[in-house]
Amino acid sequence: MVTMSDVARLAGVSVTTVSHVVNGTRPASAATRQRVLAAIERTGYSPNTIARALARARTQSLGLAIGGLGNPYLSELIAAVEGAATAAGYTLLLGDTRDDPEHEARIVAALVERRVDGLLLAPSGPAPAEHSVPVVLLDRFLDVPLDQVGSENTEPTAELVVHLAALGHTRIGMVSGRRGLATTDERIAGYRLGLERSGLGEPLLEEGGSQRDVAREAAHRLLERGATGLVSGNNFMTIGILRALAERGLRVPEDIALVGFDDFEWADLLAPRLTVIAQPVAEIGARAVELLLSRLEDPAQPPRTERLAATFVHRDSCGCDTGHSPDPRVRPSG
Amino acid sequence: MVTMSDVARLAGVSVTTVSHVVNGTRPASAATRQRVLAAIERTGYSPNTIARALARARTQSLGLAIGGLGNPYLSELIAAVEGAATAAGYTLLLGDTRDDPEHEARIVAALVERRVDGLLLAPSGPAPAEHSVPVVLLDRFLDVPLDQVGSENTEPTAELVVHLAALGHTRIGMVSGRRGLATTDERIAGYRLGLERSGLGEPLLEEGGSQRDVAREAAHRLLERGATGLVSGNNFMTIGILRALAERGLRVPEDIALVGFDDFEWADLLAPRLTVIAQPVAEIGARAVELLLSRLEDPAQPPRTERLAATFVHRDSCGCDTGHSPDPRVRPSG
């Protein structure tokens, strides 16, 4: 590895000068500047970010700790975060929390030891360990004084329910995600709210554990309890529910209506085109990075919590007569 | 931030000793060990990986540079890489090449400046810039003396074609990916090979640019050229092709047969269940990390190129009479 002093020697200047021309931190005469640049060129010098980080006490890197990297739903989020970080001159360190508080702690610790300047975390438990670096929560909210970004959950879920109710369903079931996650709890609250607004009583609620196969079984139970309309808590579970329906030979939406949280690339091409709530995933990622950078700049500012609006994407699986609109991204009229 | 010498002072030992008990690099008496551990506990000391990296000249981090992070197809790959890296005690730095050689160069340079110990790269162009760190190529092969892992492409594509031909199709079109990518070229070769083996002449080939909408148009052109069977070069393009077919009101497989490269979570639930070639994505990621670590251990060993077998996943979109097997992951009988 060629170092700064190699360059300095070759250019006949001090390392100080090299450092300053590399970073543009101090003017230099055109002549020395040229000599340094030439020396860099000739040697193929590439700055050692590690040494720089040690001297500057900042790494210009951000950590992203999130559960279930394998979930395709996250690819958009990750891409957005990476893009925003890169654009701002930061490198992204990635860690999978596996949605397990214990593993999350390990991952976060590793990221902190790596001295990331800030951390983006989708918390898998009720409270993330305290840390010495700025943290912004994304996707899932917590009752802590930290910056947080995520989607609106309650109202959209209520909308879903009200929509089914308006179509005449009286037994509307929900397959919820894992209890304790803010998103799950809020969507359940939305579900109840929707029932209430529609004048429907008894909730039909089953826990789908945010996992495909658990959701499949939950759907079966809901059907046995007489549900004619189903609300899914997230995309993974939607897949499981669809499997359950297929296993019973039920058609959507003729035999049963299905709506859910999370849009995905193929929701439009599935056997019934799925009516869903689409989260502004990319925006969440980008905004989270913005909040983090803003906090790095001004650590003293009060924490902000931002809820981004989700979109009702009206397609066919709800069984709406008027659903076959040419533009699938249109809200139902009523 | 509490440093090692804080701990040392508190424990009444030298930093050397602290360093050694932290790293287990040298025995220490039970007594001092305890004192050090206690001091660490009390101070909440967390090692500074940056300083360590500078002193050791290794960062214990790996870089992953890959195009189109937003592609859900990659989430499994990324998860596998992250898992393998974490398991081996490495942290993963992530960079999106945007599948653009120029941007790739920037990303790779950034990763190298970050002094990753090794780099995993899905090359977006014909030749990656030379670098001072070990590189293993994944997903896409290049004619360079580097370690490489990816899926088998040619034979599986040929199988797809032969399968359609065996069902009576004589005009089988292919929507290929972006030219110049090894995967694309190999799949095209496989397509030609399949035609040849089936005694079919004139290829019906259109470039889908590895993008959804380009593929949509390519599919339209292919249909105008009289194709009755379509082979898609990857999952993204499959979506575009399905859109095109929908636009023309063509049913799969009644009106037209469709098979493609890449399986995905929902292929099983799409309007026609898609017959596809499934790449061993997770294995590719995990294996790439293994190759990289092995090279870090023994830099002198000759480069290895590994092609992992892909799986023919037989479902309905090919229009096979015998296709409705209870187990979808069954090879066609012949």
Next chain:
DNA sequence: CTGTTAGCGCTTTCAG
């Protein structure tokens, strides 16, 4: 079994 000491490569006062 433990400590002294010289770096790792860069940044940044402070002094010219």
Next chain:
DNA sequence: CTGAAAGCGCTAACAG
């Protein structure tokens, strides 16, 4: 406009 020199926090000879 430029340089000397003191670290940043840790590792690893080397010495005892």
